[in-house]
Amino acid sequence: MIRLHHIAQARSFRVLWFLHEAGLSHEVVRHSIFDKAIRSPDFLALSPAGRVPAVELDGQTLFESGAILELLTETRAPHLGAAPGDADRARYLEWLHFAETIGAHLANLTQQHIILREDHMRSPTVMRLEAKRLEKCLLAAAQARQGAGVLGRFSTADIALGYGLLIGAKFLRYADPALLAWQADLLARPALQAALAEDGVAEIYTRDFYEAPDG
Ligand SMILES: N[C@@H](CCC(=O)N[C@@H](CS)C(=O)NCC(=O)O)C(=O)O
Numbered sequence: 377m378i379r380l381h382h383i384a385q386a387r388s389f390r391v392l393w394f395l396h397e398a399g400l401s402h403e404v405v406r407h408s409i410f411d412k413a414i415r416s417p418d419f420l421a422l423s424p425a426g427r428v429p430a431v432e433l434d435g436q437t438l439f440e441s442g443a444i445l446e447l448l449t450e451t452r453a454p455h456l457g458a459a460p461g462d463a464d465r466a467r468y469l470e471w472l473h474f475a476e477t478i479g480a481h482l483a484n485l486t487q488q489h490i491i492l493r494e495d496h497m498r499s500p501t502v503m504r505l506e507a508k509r510l511e512k513c514l515l516a517a518a519q520a521r522q523g524a525g526v527l528g529r530f531s532t533a534d535i536a537l538g539y540g541l542l543i544g545a546k547f548l549r550y551a552d553p554a555l556l557a558w559q560a561d562l563l564a565r566p567a568l569q570a571a572l573a574e575d576g577v578a579e580i581y582t583r584d585f586y587e588a589p590d591g
Pocket residue numbers: 383385386387388409426427428429439440441442476479
């Protein structure tokens with residue numbers, strides 16, 4: 377049994393998308409980013425900083441999306457990974473974990489545009505800087521793709537990175553052909569469409585786009 381603790385549009389979407397790509401049956405426990413349930417002792421026992429994703433796997437619990445993806449790939453969908461000894465193991469790990477470099481910029485942009493509610497708390501300079509740094513990272517990943525993914529085939533690394541591209545579209549207007557082609561390839565995947573259908577009601581990114589103010 378795989379039980380995923382999830383907030384719509386959050387990093388837990390990576391795991392939800394993976395579960396669909398791998399064809400694994402699962403249960404989703406939905407949380408809200410704005411209520412106190414993720415601060416409850418029960419949830420903190422699963423994820424000590426009160427973050428999603430967390431998963432329950434046959435009696436074991438695990439938090440941190442990269443670790444969850446790595447373990448589930450190794451144990452349940454090895455065709456989506458690169459095992460120790462595989463020629464593309466190093467490249468797989470670097471891109472899988474680079475997804476969290478992208479995630480840090482997304483988190484900063486989300487904080488600036490959405491979590492900080494008062495204008496005086498926000499910095500247009502930080503918003504523009506973070507958007508530029510996000511774009512640079514996404515371009516690096518887009519240019520590393522060969523065919524269906526960064527390993528020359530679709531892998532779990534492409535799920536972790538692809539989440540960054542999907543949410544990045546809330547802060548960047550993609551014009552580069554490599555970003556547009558990547559986005560189109562991902563959106564054509566039935567598993568991504570199935571995961572989007574299961575994601576739940578948007579509560580973090582309720583607008584199509586978040587513009588950085590002039591400043
Ligand atoms: N590096 C972690 C980040 C987890 C994380 O920060 N998740 C956010 C949603 S994207 C969260 O749970 N935020 C709730 C909070 O900060 O209170 C991962 O990839 O799992």
